[in-house]
Amino acid sequence: MGNREDLLHAAKRCLYEKGYALTTARDIANGAGVSLAAIGYHYGSKEALLQQALQQAIEEWGEGLGRTLGSLAGTPAERWDAVVASFRADSALWTVQFELLAQLERTPELRRLFGDANRQARIALAQLIGGAPAGREEQVGALYQAMLAGLAAQWLMDPTxxxxxTDVMAAMHAVVSTTSTMSTVD
Structure with a gap:
C-alpha cells in the first residue's frame, strides 16, 4: 500500500475510534506512519480525507448488507433482523454517522455525501427487503430507509x-390494516 491508501485506512480507523470531530490530522498521519504534509498532498485537507473515508465505510457497509440480504431466502422479518444485526457488527460506523447528522446543515460536502448514500440505498433496500410493487420502488425504498435510520437510532440508544x-413486520401490518379503510393515495 502507498501513502494515499495508508492515509485512507488510518482515517477510517480514526473515525471508528475517535469519531469525526475529535480526529486530528496528526492522529491520521501517525496512524498511517506518514507526515502531516501527506494529507494535504494526497487529499487536500483532513476534512476531504475523512469524508472519503466515511464514504468508503458506508459503501462497504452497504455492500456487506447487500451480500447478507441477497443470500437470505427468508422472510422480510428475517431480513430486518439482519439489518439490525448489521448495526451491532458496524456500531462504530453508525455512531459516527449519527455524530455527523448534526453537522449536515453547516457542511454541504457531508450533506451531499449523506444525500447520495441515501438515494442509492433506497432502491437497493426496496430490492433486497422486497415488497415493493412495480413502479413504487422509490417510495418503498424511502420508507425502508426511514425505518432503517430509526432502527439504527433506537439501537444506538438501547441495543437491548x-x-x-417480526415486531417491525407486525407493526407494518397493523398500520396497513388500520389505514386501508382511509382514503388512498395513487
Missing amino acids: DVPSG
Whole structure:
C-alpha cells in the first residue's frame, strides 16, 4: 500500500475510534506512519480525507448488507433482523454517522455525501427487503430507509430494546390494516 491508501485506512480507523470531530490530522498521519504534509498532498485537507473515508465505510457497509440480504431466502422479518444485526457488527460506523447528522446543515460536502448514500440505498433496500410493487420502488425504498435510520437510532440508544424483524413486520401490518379503510393515495 502507498501513502494515499495508508492515509485512507488510518482515517477510517480514526473515525471508528475517535469519531469525526475529535480526529486530528496528526492522529491520521501517525496512524498511517506518514507526515502531516501527506494529507494535504494526497487529499487536500483532513476534512476531504475523512469524508472519503466515511464514504468508503458506508459503501462497504452497504455492500456487506447487500451480500447478507441477497443470500437470505427468508422472510422480510428475517431480513430486518439482519439489518439490525448489521448495526451491532458496524456500531462504530453508525455512531459516527449519527455524530455527523448534526453537522449536515453547516457542511454541504457531508450533506451531499449523506444525500447520495441515501438515494442509492433506497432502491437497493426496496430490492433486497422486497415488497415493493412495480413502479413504487422509490417510495418503498424511502420508507425502508426511514425505518432503517430509526432502527439504527433506537439501537444506538438501547441495543437491548430494538424491535425485532417480526415486531417491525407486525407493526407494518397493523398500520396497513388500520389505514386501508382511509382514503388512498395513487
